[in-house]
Amino acid sequence: MKRILSLLLVLSIVAAFVGCGSKGSTNNPSDTSEPHNGSQPQTASIPLTIWTDFTPRSEEGFRASLDAFVAENPQYIPEFEIFPGADRAQKLALAKQAKALPTLMFAASFTMMDYAHQGMLLPITNEIEPILSDYPQHIMDASSISGEYYMFPVYQSPFLLFYNADIFREAGLEEYISESQDVPAEWDFDDYVNIILPTLKEKLAGTEKYPMALFTGNDQADTNNHSWLRIYGGTVFKDGRVVAGEDENTIKALDTLSDWVKEGYTNSDAATKLGTEALVDFQNQLVAVCWGNQINFENLQNSVKNGSLDDFDFRVALVPKKDSQTMAMYYYGGFLMNTDEKQIEGGRQYLSWLAQQKDGVYKDLSLMCMPCSLSILEDVREERPIYQEYLRLSEYVYDFTGGVPGYVETRSLFFPALQSKLSGAQSSAEALAEYTEKANKIIDTYTSNSAAIK
Template sequence: MRFKMLKVCLSIMLIASVAALAACSSKNNESKTSPSASGTQPASSSSGAPSEAKKEPIELVFFYPVAAGGSIREVFDALAAQFNEEHGPDITVKNVFSGSYQDTLVKVKTGVMGKDSPDLTLLSSTALFELLDMDAIMPLDDLIAKDGGDAYVNDFYEAFLANGRTEGQLYSIPFQRSTIILYYNKDLFRKAGLDPEKPPTNYAELVEYGKALTKDGTWGLEITATDFIQWMFHAFALQNGKNIMNQDGTEMYLDTPENVEALQFWKDMIYEHKMMPTGATAWGTIPTDFISQKTAMMYHTTGNLGTVRNGATFDFGTAFLPAGKQYGTPVGGANLYIIKGLPQERQDAAWTFIRWLTEPERMAQFSIDTGYVAATKSSYDTETMKKFTAEFPQFLTARDQLEYAASSFSVHNQGEITKVFMSELQAAIVSNADPAESLKKIQKAADEALKQYHN
């Protein structure tokens, strides 16, 4: 009897143990297939041992501006679609058109302050110090060191890298870059008895040609007196032998004899030589004036080369900006920045997108599609670029002019200084104010705004 009772007890214990094991096994299996607190699902290897957790998909928010004509928004949308097809669902990009360069800067700064910023942004290369002043961007050196290193960085033209560097660190990658170039109407040159294959190369020729071309309702030359007026003045300053700021963004040099002379020459083309229109000639309308032959020459960004090529019904050429004491132009356009404070996986994802955008073939095609200068040397070695420039040699003007280019106007407290800079330049150009007085007022404002950055 005892033996029977013992067997019954053992049976009950065995059944209970099996049930407990089954319950435990069920719980363990459930933990492997249920989402974790972070939303990821740990994967299992074929041996049953846990392997590396599968990463959550990342959607990057990317702000980009448009500062030239044409269909640049469509170009960016096509790039995002291609990237998402190649890298999704692990990494995808959500494009956000953010207006002009200034609009984009305001939106990025507002987003950073409100902790609702994009992950990365295409923004004016001159915004470096403003973004550093509010601790908004991260240096890219560690990401570069892990992926490309010096070989990657050295492929970019130095004139484009300069605006992204300070104190030994690189904070942005050149992408949508430009310089100011001279566009000229070869048909109107012929009508004026000028050689269409010999654009003006110096100030004396510029005045001579400009006066000869000003007739029949057409101006000889147009230069903006509104947006980017400070960019244009910087070109004249460089051509006359004097830069307007130091590389660290802590000092400006405006009321110098060389710069007064440069601004006076600009004014003389309007008021003495009468080869340019008076008034506030607008940045956005100048390419339209050139295409409609209301002006025979224009100073404008190479970023509008695609617009002119598609719109002009006449033979046109491009050339270096005419030299004063020397050739010179500031670079322009936008760089790629990663916002500071992102988790490492989002930094890595943003860097993946930047590296993808700046591959030689892709940068070459972006340059062809928009007119902006391809920022890397290797882009010009691609068959795509070689074929295009063989058919359209005007496209190489901006790249070749980089030999004489300098970094664009970029300083601390730039927003505050730019307001006075633009206002006083407009006073000189539009209202015929004294150049020396205008530059003295800008210098005073700059000194005040930058004094906290002096050692």
């Protein structure tokens, strides 16, 4: 009997120890009680995932920002991925299907705003309003729908023309060369048509070089062609609709582009030429005037500095327009994806935190090109004077997307219309009328199904 009682006593003591041990070693990630061994409290583990198709040199800045943010907010587990812009649409589509969207996506606004209409983005108006005064209005207009802001602005890239100043000098066109690389040229439209292009054609005759690059091979860098279609004051978009086929000045502009091809002012294969091919021609000093944006321009400057590109005098110019000038802008920023509540809250906290880092990681990311922040632009006034020139010229900025729902999808119709005219298959009026009709159907579908339009 005593042996039985002793055994029961031992078992009860063991059970007590086991019970205490189970209670003190819980695997519940939300348990923040102090462990007996004196180690740090356990904290919740919430993913904070950032994806971006920014330039590869942004990776260091993003990783530094995540490390600093998580040091202050240890409940989040940082995850980061960078990939080419060409992969963006497929990656987001697959992530949506798998219910594995990132917390934040950093990309160009024109590539992302359609996702707001699809319900994949959430507005960040509350995070933007405290810092709204630090950004030009044209940036905020391009990232808003029905009064809600969807993009946290980081940097911008003016879209304009590159020109080879060495070729201009050889052609006797010195007066059309700006005073330095930091000052964009502003050519008079009539001078461009009647003096610059004919002179370049004459000077370059009999060589492999040509005056101006024109391309409609695919839907990349379509901004350049939107700018050219505005040379007589016309437009592709107006009041949320495509109006290119109804605007006589837009039709006239496409006729002019076709005439330039026939006159030998451009490459003869404009209907099939790719924008990337045109830019390579410019790098190889085969074309005098080419499309480009500020990111491309700074990349060219860096290539010359590191010796990977032969040095030559290249500069920027606005697209000449009858009695005016034209300049488009690419805006790059962060977008809050529609994920679960904890990730959404983490994304909002990160953006609010990032906005306070204007002397740190936010400034570093902003300087991937021209900062969106006016205060950061002022800080770099002396070291990057060309940005102040772009601010001075901001009156010429237009929204090449028209702010229309479904813009990215309408791009697939834009280039076939231009190709149809340049190849001789249709007149400008016919090609643009067909594009207008089909594009507006896309816009109507997006509008009727939009999760963002109120």
